[in-house]
Amino acid sequence: MKRFIIILFFSMAIPASAFCMKTEADSVIYTRCMENALDSKIPATSSVTIFFAEQMLGTEYVAGTLESPDGEEQLRISLEKTDCILFAENCLAMALIYLYPENGITFCRYENLIRELRYRDGKIDGYTSRLHYTSEWISQAEKNGFIEEITENICKSAGCDGGYRQDFSFMSSNSGKYTALKDRADRINEIRKTEQKLSRSIYHVIPKNEISKAEKYINSGDIIFFNTAVKGLDISHVGIALRKEDGSLHFIHASMTAGKVIEEPRTIEEYMKSIKSCNGLRVARLKTNGNQ
Numbered sequence: 001m002k003r004f005i006i007i008l009f010f011s012m013a014i015p016a017s018a019f020c021m022k023t024e025a026d027s028v029i030y031t032r033c034m035e036n037a038l039d040s041k042i043p044a045t046s047s048v049t050i051f052f053a054e055q056m057l058g059t060e061y062v063a064g065t066l067e068s069p070d071g072e073e074q075l076r077i078s079l080e081k082t083d084c085i086l087f088a089e090n091c092l093a094m095a096l097i098y099l100y101p102e103n104g105i106t107f108c109r110y111e112n113l114i115r116e117l118r119y120r121d122g123k124i125d126g127y128t129s130r131l132h133y134t135s136e137w138i139s140q141a142e143k144n145g146f147i148e149e150i151t152e153n154i155c156k157s158a159g160c161d162g163g164y165r166q167d168f169s170f171m172s173s174n175s176g177k178y179t180a181l182k183d184r185a186d187r188i189n190e191i192r193k194t195e196q197k198l199s200r201s202i203y204h205v206i207p208k209n210e211i212s213k214a215e216k217y218i219n220s221g222d223i224i225f226f227n228t229a230v231k232g233l234d235i236s237h238v239g240i241a242l243r244k245e246d247g248s249l250h251f252i253h254a255s256m257t258a259g260k261v262i263e264e265p266r267t268i269e270e271y272m273k274s275i276k277s278c279n280g281l282r283v284a285r286l287k288t289n290g291n292q
Contacts, residue, residue: 020074020075020076020077020111021074021075021076021077022076022077022078022111023077023080025079025080026077026078026079026080026107027107029079029080030079030094030107030110031107032055033052033055033056033094034094034097034098034105036055037051037052037055037094037098038098038105042098044098044099044288045221045288046219046221046222046285046286046287046288047219047220047221048095048098048099048221048286049091049092049095049221049222049223049240049286050220050221050240050241050242050252051095051221052090052091052094052095052098053087053091053221053240053242053252053261054252056079056082056087056090056091056252056261057252057260057261057262057263058260058261059079059080059081059082059087059254059260059261060080060081060082060259060260061081061082061083061254061255061256061258061259061260061261062081062082062083063083063256064083065078065081065082065083065086066078066083066086066130067178067179067180068179068180072127073124073125073126073127073129073130073180074124075111075114075115075118075124077110077111077114078090082254082261083254084237084238084239084253084254084256085134085137085238086254087238087239087240087253087254087261088223088238088239088240089114089117089118089137090114091240092117092141092146092147092223092286093110093113093114093117094110095221095286096113096146096286097109097110097113099286099288116144117137117140117141117146118130118131118137119131120136120140121140126187127180127181127187128187128190128191128194132171132191132194133168133171133194133195133198133234133235134225134234134235134238135166135168135198135201135203135234135235136194136198138225138282138284139201141284142284145287146286146287147223147284147285147286147287148284148285148287149204149282149283149284150217150222150283150284150285151204151205151206151281151282151283151284152204153217154206154214154217154218154283155204155206155214157214157217158206158210158213158214158217159213160206160207160210160213160214161207162204162205162206162207162280163202163203163204164202164203164204164205165199165202165203166198166199166201166203166234167199167231167232168194168195168196168198168199168232168233168234169192169195169199169231169232170230170231170232170233171191171195171232172188172191172192172195173231173232174232175188175191195232198234203234203282204282205227205279205280205281205282206280206281206282206283207279207280208272208273208278208279208280208281211268211269211272211280211281212269214281215249215268215269218241218243218249218268218283219241219243219285220241220242220243221240221241221285221286222240222241222283222284222285223238223239223240223241223283223284223285223286224238224239224240224241224251224268224281224282224283225237225238225281225282225283225284226238226239226272226275226278226280226281227278227279227280227281227282228277228278228279229277229278229279230277235282236275236277236278237253237275237278238253239251239252239253239264240252240253241268241283242263248267249267249268249269250263250264250265250266250267250268251263251264251268251271252264268281
């Protein structure tokens with residue numbers, strides 16, 4: 001009876017959003033990926049991200065992987081199925097663990113890193129605490145020392161003028177598209193506050209028509225973000241850059257068209273030209289010095 005009371009107390013004391021949604025398969029996939037990396041003795045460089053991207057090839061693509069039917073927020077772990085940003089998030093978390101094994105390589109540490117990457121200040125406090133706009137995701141990951149956005153440096157090296165102001169308004173203007181925002185004025189208002197804050201910053205993007213000059217500065221393992229001209233939206237797709245033996249620059253991504261994680265047969269430049277709404281590229285690199 002005493003044991004039951006203790007369990008009941010903790011169940012009541014911990015909010016539902018603190019629990020983690022995961023499956024046994026997620027743990028198995030994580031263990032396989034980490035064991036393969038440790039067995040392969042991958043050099044501890046920023047390119048280690050591409051190793052984990054390759055481990056995820058063939059993973060099923062499912063849109064809205066993190067969404068809950070009731071709009072309630074929980075930490076959702078998903079290595080069995082993924083969308084594009086979740087794919088990059090998973091690869092980055094595993095790469096950080098591989099680079100800093102002294103902090104533990106357990107599945108629990110992986111869960112904690114996902115929370116730190118996905119939620120504002122690493123705290124789950126409802127739907128609006130998730131970093132829905134990728135620009136904010138990039139900014140927080142950089143602030144935490146996990147990555148460094150190198151877009152501005154690439155623009156300077158390639159002679160591109162990439163500075164611009166980005167309007168953020170897509171979610172609040174299209175709230176009907178999001179189950180968690182329907183008939184929830186409070187959440188819409190919180191999203192709008194985030195959008196207004198993000199809209200005040202200056203961002204950098206490698207222009208679509210200048211990618212040929214800039215691509216030589218992109219390495220395998222860099223996280224690439226496809227900027228969009230869609231009104232109020234910043235980034236529409238994410239992948240992991242892959243430099244082929246012939247020098248051409250491709251990428252691995254969770255492809256909606258293919259329905260799974262693939263190595264994109266087109267180069268980054270060819271892919272960008274095929275997407276009318278794509279107007280440029282942003283790039284971030286895994287940091288290999290810091291305290292993760």
